[in-house]
Amino acid sequence: MSIPSGASMHITIRLQFQKELVSFGEIATAIGKAGGDIVGIDVISSSKTHTVRDITVSAFDTKHCDLITDTLKKINGVKVIHVSDRTFLMHIGGKIEVKSKIPIKTRDDLSRVYTPGVARVCTAIAEDPTKAYSLTIKRNTVAVVSDGTAVLGLGDIGPHAAMPVMEGKAMLFKQLAGVDAFPICLDTKDTEEIIQIVKAIAPAFGGINLEDISAPRCFEIEERLKKELDIPVFHDDQHGTAVVLLAGLLNALKIVGKKLEDIKVVLTGIGAAGIACTKILLAAGVRNIIGVDRLGAIHRGENYENLYWMEYAQMTNPDNLSGTLSEVIKGADVFIGVSAPGILTVEDIKKMAKDPIVFAMANPVPEIDPELAEPYVRVMATGRSDYPNQINNVLCFPGIFRGALDCRAKEINEEMKLAAAQAIASVVTDEELNETYIIPSVFNSKVAERVREAVMKAAYRTGVARKEAIAPTE
Numbered sequence: 001m002s003i004p005s006g007a008s009m010h011i012t013i014r015l016q017f018q019k020e021l022v023s024f025g026e027i028a029t030a031i032g033k034a035g036g037d038i039v040g041i042d043v044i045s046s047s048k049t050h051t052v053r054d055i056t057v058s059a060f061d062t063k064h065c066d067l068i069t070d071t072l073k074k075i076n077g078v079k080v081i082h083v084s085d086r087t088f089l090m091h092i093g094g095k096i097e098v099k100s101k102i103p104i105k106t107r108d109d110l111s112r113v114y115t116p117g118v119a120r121v122c123t124a125i126a127e128d129p130t131k132a133y134s135l136t137i138k139r140n141t142v143a144v145v146s147d148g149t150a151v152l153g154l155g156d157i158g159p160h161a162a163m164p165v166m167e168g169k170a171m172l173f174k175q176l177a178g179v180d181a182f183p184i185c186l187d188t189k190d191t192e193e194i195i196q197i198v199k200a201i202a203p204a205f206g207g208i209n210l211e212d213i214s215a216p217r218c219f220e221i222e223e224r225l226k227k228e229l230d231i232p233v234f235h236d237d238q239h240g241t242a243v244v245l246l247a248g249l250l251n252a253l254k255i256v257g258k259k260l261e262d263i264k265v266v267l268t269g270i271g272a273a274g275i276a277c278t279k280i281l282l283a284a285g286v287r288n289i290i291g292v293d294r295l296g297a298i299h300r301g302e303n304y305e306n307l308y309w310m311e312y313a314q315m316t317n318p319d320n321l322s323g324t325l326s327e328v329i330k331g332a333d334v335f336i337g338v339s340a341p342g343i344l345t346v347e348d349i350k351k352m353a354k355d356p357i358v359f360a361m362a363n364p365v366p367e368i369d370p371e372l373a374e375p376y377v378r379v380m381a382t383g384r385s386d387y388p389n390q391i392n393n394v395l396c397f398p399g400i401f402r403g404a405l406d407c408r409a410k411e412i413n414e415e416m417k418l419a420a421a422q423a424i425a426s427v428v429t430d431e432e433l434n435e436t437y438i439i440p441s442v443f444n445s446k447v448a449e450r451v452r453e454a455v456m457k458a459a460y461r462t463g464v465a466r467k468e469a470i471a472p473t474e
C-alpha cells in the first residue's frame with residue numbers, strides 16, 4: 001500500500017523548455033492533469049529560445065511522481081534535466097552534527113580542554129563518579145538505541161536503514177527539549193548482546209531511549225536495563241506511544257461525552273506499542289479492551305506461542321470474544337491501531353458504536369486512509385504530521401526525558417508517565433477542544449515544558465529524583 005492521498009511528497013523537477021514549441025501554461029496544465037499540485041516555481045535561467053525552471057510539485061506517492069515526470073517528458077519541446085526529492089535532499093550527509101560549546105583558540109585553551117588540564121578533571125570524576133553529571137555531557141545526553149528490527153511500520157530493515165529515523169529522533173530531542181541525543185544503531189539482534197552493549201556505553205549518558213526494537217525482545221531488553229542501570233531507560237515505542245495515546249483519548253472522550261470505564265476499545269497490533277497502550281488504558285480505568293493481532297482477537301483458552309499474549313489474554317477481553325477484527329469491532333467506541341497499513345475498513349467503522357473514535361497510528365501508513373474514514377468517524381487521529389490530530393510519541397519523549405534529566409531521576413515510573421499524559425492533554429483548553437484538535441501540535445512550545453514540570457513533580461513525589469529540589473514541589 002502506498003502513502004495515502006492527501007499525504008504529500010514534494011519533488012523538484014528541473015526542466016528546460018523551448019519557448020516556440022511550448023508555453024509554461026501548457027506545462028502547468030499537464031502537471032495539473034496528471035494530478036500534481038505546483039507549490040513552487042524558480043526560474044533558473046532564460047534565453048530568447050529556452051527557459052530552465054525548477055518546478056516543485058506535490059504528489060501522492062512515488063508512483064505518482066513518476067507519472068508526472070513521464071507526462072512532462074512526453075511534451076514536445078520539454079526536456080526534464082533532473083528530478084530531486086526534497087525529502088532525500090534533507091538527508092544528504094545525515095541530519096545532525098556535534099558542535100563544541102567553546103572554541104579552542106590558543107595553546108592555553110588546548111591545555112585546559114585537553115591534556116594536561118583535562119587530567120585533573122578526570123581524576124576528580126574518578127574520585128567521585130557523580131561529578132560526571134557536572135563535568136561531562138552526561139546530564140543532558142540521551143542515547144537513542146535501536147537494532148533496526150521494528151522501524152516505524154517498516155519492520156526489520158536493519159541498523160543502517162534505521163539511522164534516518166534515529167537521527168530524526170535526535171533532532172526532535174534537541175529542538176523540542178534541548179536534549180543532546182545520539183543515534184546508536186546496533187548490528188546485532190541478540191537480546192543479551194544488546195543489553196551488554198547498552199550497559200557498556202551508559203557512562204556517557206543520562207538516559208537511554210530504546211527505539212524500534214521489535215517485540216517481544218524489546219520487553220526483556222527494557223526490563224533488564226531498567227534493573228541493571230541507574231539512569232532512566234525508556235522504550236519510546238511502548239511508553240511514549242502509550243502516554244500520547246492516553247492524552248488523545250482523554251480529550252476525544254470529552255468530545256463524545258463518554259467515560260473511560262464505559263467504553264469498548266478494540267486495539268490492533270499486540271506488539272511493543274499495543275501492549276503498553278493497553279496497560280496504560282487499564283491503569284487509567286478502561287475496563288473493556290480487546291486486542292487483535294494477526295491470529296484475531298487475543299482470548300483466553302488459546303495456547304499462544306507468544307507468552308506476552310498469554311498474559312495479555314488474562315488482563316483484557318472481559319467477554320472473551322474470539323474472531324477477526326471485523327467481528328469483534330461491533331459496538332466498539334474506540335479503535336486504536338498500532339499494527340499495519342490498511343487493515344481497518346469503512347465497513348468495520350460502520351459497525352462501531354455512535355460517535356466512533358478512530359486512532360490509526362501505524363506509521364508511515366495508517367490502518368485506514370483518514371480521508372476514507374473521515375465521513376464515518378467523530379474523531380480521527382493518525383501518527384502522521386500531515387493530518388490533524390497527530391498522536392505520535394514525539395509529543396512525549398522530549399519532555400519526559402527533559403524532566404527526568406533535570407531532576408536526575410533514576411527511572412521513569414508509571415506516575416511520571418500518567419503525569420506526562422495529563423500534561424499533554426491539558427495543553428488543549430476546553431475552549432479549543434474540537435474534533436480536529438484533541439492533541440496539541442508538536443510545535444506547541446507548551447508541550448515539552450508542561451510535560452517536564454509534571455514529570456519532575458511526579459519524580460519528586462515518588463522518590464526517584466536524585467537532585468535536590470530547588471523549588472517546592474507538590
Ligand SMILES: NC(=O)C1=CN([C@@H]2O[C@H](COP(=O)(O)OP(=O)(O)OC[C@H]3O[C@@H](n4cnc5c(N)ncnc54)[C@H](O)[C@@H]3O)[C@@H](O)[C@H]2O)C=CC1
Binds near residue numbers: 236273293339343
Ligand atoms: N504513532 C506513534 O507514535 C507510534 C506508532 N507506532 C506504529 O505502530 C506499529 C507497530 O509498532 P511496534 O509496536 O513498535 O511494532 P511491533 O513489531 O512490536 O508490533 C507490531 C504488531 O502488529 C502486529 N500486526 C502486524 N500486521 C498485523 C495485521 N495485519 N493485523 C493485526 N496485527 C498485525 C504484529 O504481529 C505485531 O504483534 C508501527 O506501524 C509503528 O510505526 C509505533 C510506535 C509509536
Ligand SMILES: CC(=O)C(=O)O
Binds near residue numbers: 151152236237363393
Ligand atoms: C513514531 C514511532 O516511534 C514509530 O512509528 O515507531
Ligand SMILES: [Mg+2]
Binds near residue numbers: 152211212236237
Ligand atoms: Mg518508534
